[in-house]
Amino acid sequence: MHYTIGIDLGGTTMTAGLVDEKLNIVGKLTRPTSLPRPAADLEEALADLCRAVTESCGVPYTAIDYVGIGTPGSVDFNTGIIGNNPNFGYSNWALGPDMQDLLGCKVYVENDANAAAFGEYIAGAAKGCRNAVIITLGTGIGSGIILGGKLLRGFNYAAGEMGHTVIVKDGRHCNCGRRGCWERYASARALTEDAQAAMQEDRGSLMWKVADHIEAVNAKTPFDAAAMGDATAKRVLDNWIDYVGCGLANVVNTFEPEIICIGGGVSAQGEVLLGPIRDYVLAETHNFTSEKAPLIRACTLRNDAGVLGAAALAESI
Amino acid sequence: MHYTIGIDLGGTTMTAGLVDEKLNIVGKLTRPTSLPRPAADLEEALADLCRAVTESCGVPYTAIDYVGIGTPGSVDFNTGIIGNNPNFGYSNWALGPDMQDLLGCKVYVENDANAAAFGEYIAGAAKGCRNAVIITLGTGIGSGIILGGKLLRGFNYAAGEMGHTVIVKDGRHCNCGRRGCWERYASARALTEDAQAAMQEDRGSLMWKVADHIEAVNAKTPFDAAAMGDATAKRVLDNWIDYVGCGLANVVNTFEPEIICIGGGVSAQGEVLLGPIRDYVLAETHNFTSEKAPLIRACTLRNDAGVLGAAALAESI
16 A cells, blocks of 8 residues: 655644545644744654654555645745745745655645645545636635646646636725735625624624624624524625625636635535525526536535645646 | 648638648638538538648648638537537537548537637747737637647636636626626727727817727727827727736736737737736736746737647647
């Protein structure tokens, strides 16, 4: 039996999973990332995590084909060097080459959003669909694009920034420097902010009952209040879903994928979210896709998507 | 020496080019499409055109590897069947299979916009750039997307409809059923209509001198008047270029191609058009593409793009 190791490297924790040939996670270890610390220290800690997860499963280290790492930042997949990683405080970080030296095996490094998207393709909601787009509604909108079973990386590994496509010309300012980016209207954060703004206008909204105070509002708040019959919450939600749908219809007209998977905490809302989104996207794209509209589903792997995608990176090329 | 034949099938004329292994057009014949007529008649005429162009070059028909056809309509590249072709009045037209029977060789059929885009990639402005996007500013906005040297076709051959991605949510009505599509603001037709509207507001605009009457206005009119110093034309043009740039920045954040090629009659404006577009796109995407911004150039093949792309379709898969 051969194995790979997939690492989900975050600003708070780092998780390594030992993954078998059938893409089962046979062992998993999570440790604090303990930032700030020098890059060399973190690399040693990552190498130790790899050894520990392998030993804990009683697997000899020689059975590891390669290690894949998903990390924040702008990653050059070809060199394994991370040009810019503001969260970690390193620049031009040679994570891939350094880890290859430390581990003595091939190491792939990929952007964490791409790695997680590839995980959903290889082992999750998009399994078997060789043309898939994974959209994560979080603080921003992350996207991972799989075409012909391979990750779309772009000429310099900056493709797939669908969250920063403008859908409202001259609209809300985005921290990327543009105005009217999709994520400024359709991320979970945008929903939260829209809900907060609507609550300030309507002191009688049930959103005030769902959340104790305005800072406790999150993307779930308007869903909960709308389910209780709150008209203001319903209005906020309908408006937000329109923007989600608008961007997804753009995704369809751009890629015509077989499936779009929606990730992020808000995807736990299930059909309450997915039903209206499907209706919106179908209405806006039926002229092109005829009867064969792309499937729209929720992601299924949650926190394991990053580990599984990283563990399968050799197949993403 | 081996050859292929590329056919550019339009509603008015049909052109067949005999193309050698080095992608030179060694002979070309154009005849009227003569619509309306039964599909079987048109197929016979296409077969005759293929024989005629081959004979005119003194090439034996056995030297033809395959025939490629670029045609309007929604083409299933895999089957060669055209589901919907309103211009021609046929539906579920088995053009590919029928032509294979008539010609006795392999026949590829592709959407005309995709074929022309592939022509620019294989032999024109995007030659050598394996990740390229071709944007044609015409009545609408056509787009052809080449990734890894292959055409992006989508799950059911409906990908690459960048003209129908919304950049102004709830904006101008589009005949695709959406509102605020890119092509409603940034096509050559949109520029023409914006110029006409501005002329009605400003009877002193030099655009009235450039065009004899309002129906004679086209996308070149505001360029000519702006070059003569007309402020109204300049304003119309600047606004239009903003919308062209906004959509191109979306293209960059989506695909990060090595090059974007601009086609359509308006691309003859050269640097007057391309300079401001480059500035706009660079300003809106520099956070992602760092120093390596995609090239933005004009298409070079003009009417030959369709013939050359069709003649090379076997390489597009």
